Amino acid sequence: MKFEAVTIKDIAKALGLSTSTVSRALRDxxxxxxxxxxxxxxxxxxxxxxxxxxxxxxxxxxxxxxxxIVGEIANSFFSQTINGIESVxxxxxxxxxxxxxxxxxxxxxxxxxxxxxxxxxxxxxxxSVETNNFDYLKDLHAKGMPIVFFDxxxxxxxxxxxxxxxxxxxxxxxxxxxxxxxxxxxxxxNVSFLSITQERMAGYKAxxxxxxxxYNNQLVQHxxxxxxxxxxxxxxxxxxxxxxxxxxxxLGLSDKLTTGCLRVLQExxxxxxxxxxxxxxxxxxxxxxxNPPLSIIKQPAFEMGEISTQLLLQLIESKRxxxxxxTKVLLPExxxxxxxxxxxxxxxxxxx
Amino acid sequence: MKFEAVTIKDIAKALGLSTSTVSRALRDxxxxxxxxxxxxxxxxxxxxxxxxxxxxxxxxxxxxxxxxIVGEIANSFFSQTINGIESVxxxxxxxxxxxxxxxxxxxxxxxxxxxxxxxxxxxxxxxSVETNNFDYLKDLHAKGMPIVFFDxxxxxxxxxxxxxxxxxxxxxxxxxxxxxxxxxxxxxxNVSFLSITQERMAGYKAxxxxxxxxYNNQLVQHxxxxxxxxxxxxxxxxxxxxxxxxxxxxLGLSDKLTTGCLRVLQExxxxxxxxxxxxxxxxxxxxxxxNPPLSIIKQPAFEMGEISTQLLLQLIESKRxxxxxxTKVLLPExxxxxxxxxxxxxxxxxxx
DNA sequence: TTTTTTTACGCAATCGTTCCCGGCATCGTT
DNA sequence: AACGATGCCGGGAACGATTGCGTAAAAAAA
Numbered sequence: 001m002k003f004e005a006v007t008i009k010d011i012a013k014a015l016g017l018s019t020s021t022v023s024r025a026l027r028d029x030x031x032x033x034x035x036x037x038x039x040x041x042x043x044x045x046x047x048x049x050x051x052x053x054x055x056x057x058x059x060x061x062x063x064x065x066x067x068x069i070v071g072e073i074a075n076s077f078f079s080q081t082i083n084g085i086e087s088v089x090x091x092x093x094x095x096x097x098x099x100x101x102x103x104x105x106x107x108x109x110x111x112x113x114x115x116x117x118x119x120x121x122x123x124x125x126x127x128s129v130e131t132n133n134f135d136y137l138k139d140l141h142a143k144g145m146p147i148v149f150f151d152x153x154x155x156x157x158x159x160x161x162x163x164x165x166x167x168x169x170x171x172x173x174x175x176x177x178x179x180x181x182x183x184x185x186x187x188x189x190n191v192s193f194l195s196i197t198q199e200r201m202a203g204y205k206a207x208x209x210x211x212x213x214x215y216n217n218q219l220v221q222h223x224x225x226x227x228x229x230x231x232x233x234x235x236x237x238x239x240x241x242x243x244x245x246x247x248x249x250x251l252g253l254s255d256k257l258t259t260g261c262l263r264v265l266q267e268x269x270x271x272x273x274x275x276x277x278x279x280x281x282x283x284x285x286x287x288x289x290x291n292p293p294l295s296i297i298k299q300p301a302f303e304m305g306e307i308s309t310q311l312l313l314q315l316i317e318s319k320r321x322x323x324x325x326x327t328k329v330l331l332p333e334x335x336x337x338x339x340x341x342x343x344x345x346x347x348x349x350x351x352x
Numbered sequence: 353m354k355f356e357a358v359t360i361k362d363i364a365k366a367l368g369l370s371t372s373t374v375s376r377a378l379r380d381x382x383x384x385x386x387x388x389x390x391x392x393x394x395x396x397x398x399x400x401x402x403x404x405x406x407x408x409x410x411x412x413x414x415x416x417x418x419x420x421i422v423g424e425i426a427n428s429f430f431s432q433t434i435n436g437i438e439s440v441x442x443x444x445x446x447x448x449x450x451x452x453x454x455x456x457x458x459x460x461x462x463x464x465x466x467x468x469x470x471x472x473x474x475x476x477x478x479x480s481v482e483t484n485n486f487d488y489l490k491d492l493h494a495k496g497m498p499i500v501f502f503d504x505x506x507x508x509x510x511x512x513x514x515x516x517x518x519x520x521x522x523x524x525x526x527x528x529x530x531x532x533x534x535x536x537x538x539x540x541x542n543v544s545f546l547s548i549t550q551e552r553m554a555g556y557k558a559x560x561x562x563x564x565x566x567y568n569n570q571l572v573q574h575x576x577x578x579x580x581x582x583x584x585x586x587x588x589x590x591x592x593x594x595x596x597x598x599x600x601x602x603l604g605l606s607d608k609l610t611t612g613c614l615r616v617l618q619e620x621x622x623x624x625x626x627x628x629x630x631x632x633x634x635x636x637x638x639x640x641x642x643n644p645p646l647s648i649i650k651q652p653a654f655e656m657g658e659i660s661t662q663l664l665l666q667l668i669e670s671k672r673x674x675x676x677x678x679t680k681v682l683l684p685e686x687x688x689x690x691x692x693x694x695x696x697x698x699x700x701x702x703x704x
Numbered sequence: 705t706t707t708t709t710t711t712a713c714g715c716a717a718t719c720g721t722t723c724c725c726g727g728c729a730t731c732g733t734t
Numbered sequence: 735a736a737c738g739a740t741g742c743c744g745g746g747a748a749c750g751a752t753t754g755c756g757t758a759a760a761a762a763a764a
Binding site: 357359360361371372375376379403404406407408410411412 | 749750751752753
């Protein structure tokens with residue numbers, strides 16, 4: 001039931017040559033006469049010879065395959081990233097094996113084991129929201145496995161990293177909300193040990209401070225991911241909407257939190273932007289069609305995938321061990337729509 | 353810079369055995385004494401031996417890899433399908449290589465070539481919207497490559513197929529619109545040679561006929577996909593909204609068409625559902641949050657991925673050529689929301 | 705004790721490819 | 735004429751694992 005492939009041996013036999021000669025002819029070696037080359041090349045073309053990548057992999061001890069670990073393919077941010085990853089990888093002749101952690105540490109470990117047992121040449125990782133222990137990754141990295149982190153990075157491991165300027169994204173978004181008259185800006189955040197949570201929180205706090213608004217711990221709600229993320233979001237949003245004085249804006253620090261929040265607000269019949277301004281990090285394709293059109297902080301996901309992959313391939317193909325690692329910081333994009341258009345207030349009356 | 357893997361030879365040398373013995377011990381052969389087995393197993397565990405899958409692939413002439421061709425990963429339907437594919441494949445120890453046609457025939461061909469050159473064991477295909485020529489796929493299939501089609505299938509090739517009941521989906525949706533008082537139901541469709549377009553159109557027509565409404569060719573707009581799909585949708589929707597008497601509903605026959613249509617209607621400031629009812633095929637996660645919440649025909653994408661993969665693996669692992677092929681038809685789900693709630697009219701006054 | 709059987713292991717081929725090494729013409733140089 | 739240089743090609747090992755076959759020693763049967 002297999003699809004018999006033609007090998008170099010078939011060519012050798014048919015042409016009365018040795019496999020070495022055929023191999024060299026195909027690789028255009030100087031040791032082979034032009035006539036022989038031509039003959040081999042033509043015959044190979046004729047019978048549609050395709051080199052067996054598996055045999056090559058065995059010989060070169062390279063699988064030409066990279067592993068990718070993401071949270072969830074069905075998440076727009078990740079699917080866009082994968083898009084970028086695939087485009088670079090395929091162009092350079094690498095396969096991509098994708099595995100999803102579904103934001104579970106245990107699954108992430110399983111996938112990591114699976115991938116490394118499949119002899120991959122390198123790893124592209126965005127750690128799960130739950131991942132708090134990096135021993136296995138550290139071990140892998142110490143053994144020489146090329147790893148590039150993107151988005152949700154591991155600061156303790158010294159390698160290439162690609163992130164967006166989360167600080168700036170959150171800072172700009174918060175500033176935008178303040179300029180639209182908000183002073184009680186609530187935040188829906190992921191667990192606090194995540195790199196992106198920390199960076200985004202820092203941006204939020206800085207924007208408050210720069211505008212002379214005191215940071216209020218109560219306005220910040222953390223949601224643990226997992227099976228019951230939805231319940232967590234519901235509880236968190238209800239907490240926010242029932243505070244008195246009520247928050248005048250909510251900033252969602254991740255895609256799922258943002259859309260989840262929106263869903264709760266809709267059920268609670270809270271009008272946006274009349275009663276509450278709302279914006280958040282999101283890469284959803286449909287945010288412009290939401291009710292109301294949602295202001296978002298958008299990440300250059302495709303580009304992130306491209307760059308991460310380029311860095312990883314560079315690591316893989318480097319002759320000597322790389323010790324000089326870079327951290328690429330991409331710029332997020334603020335897309336302002338109706339969900340944050342309300343009270344027009346001139347900000348910074350004092351300055352200027 | 354490589355991550356030196358430990359091989360069966362290392363174990364053999366360390367234990368003073370031959371590689372055959374070690375191999376057999378690891379595979380728990382009856383020819384090996386319990387003591388030797390124990391020794392080998394313990395040592396293998398200790399030095400963390402992992403069999404080299406590439407060497408195995410070469411020997412068995414099986415790559416344990418399946419190729420997947422979809423339109424676009426970032427399309428919710430496909431990312432959900434891939435989710436299902438990955439879950440089954442990984443559980444059975446298969447890798448998945450995904451490639452995107454971006455709805456271009458040329459890219460699809462390139463990907464097909466790429467995948468087959470990577471010696472994959474089987475292929476999971478949803479042909480691009482543009483694909484009109486199936487020669488290469490036919491050739492591949494004739495040569496013995498196991499192929500399973502899903503969603504956008506090729507009727508001319510006899511193999512396993514997994515689809516949703518597109519006829520029923522469109523029929524039910526159309527019926528629903530009619531029951532809500534619509535009689536001039538416009539349709540936004542893909543190119544007509546696609547299997548899913550034909551089936552959905554048939555369902556639409558049947559529902560009209562069963563309700564005594566004449567089919568009006570002018571109400572059906574086809575959009576060619578590609579770079580300028582957006583322009584096509586804009587033109588098509590404008591055509592529909594400018595017809596007199598104006599259509600009282602639009603049915604989108606695909607995800608992109610549905611959301612694209614919504615975008616145009618919003619720009620044209622046409623109110624849904626007051627002026628026009630709107631629904632369509634979609635697997636978007638956010639359709640409940642749209643303005644207004646969108647009624648959709650949803651496909652069981654995850655399940656589709658699972659079933660397709662199961663069928664494919666069955667094909668791959670079958671000892672003798674399979675000649676008895678099945679076509680699994682899954683049921684779409686109608687999700688009714690506000691975009692189709694308007695004039696309540698009792699339908700079928702005559703009957704019953 | 706001798707023969708047969710069983711047990712437990714090693715040798716070597718194999719998968720498809722690359723590459724080191726070696727060899728045979730042919731040609732030019734002294 | 736003899737020698738080295740060069741061009742062109744083949745033999746065979748290697749990558750890591752499996753497996754058919756052969757075989758020594760031990761156990762069982764004669």
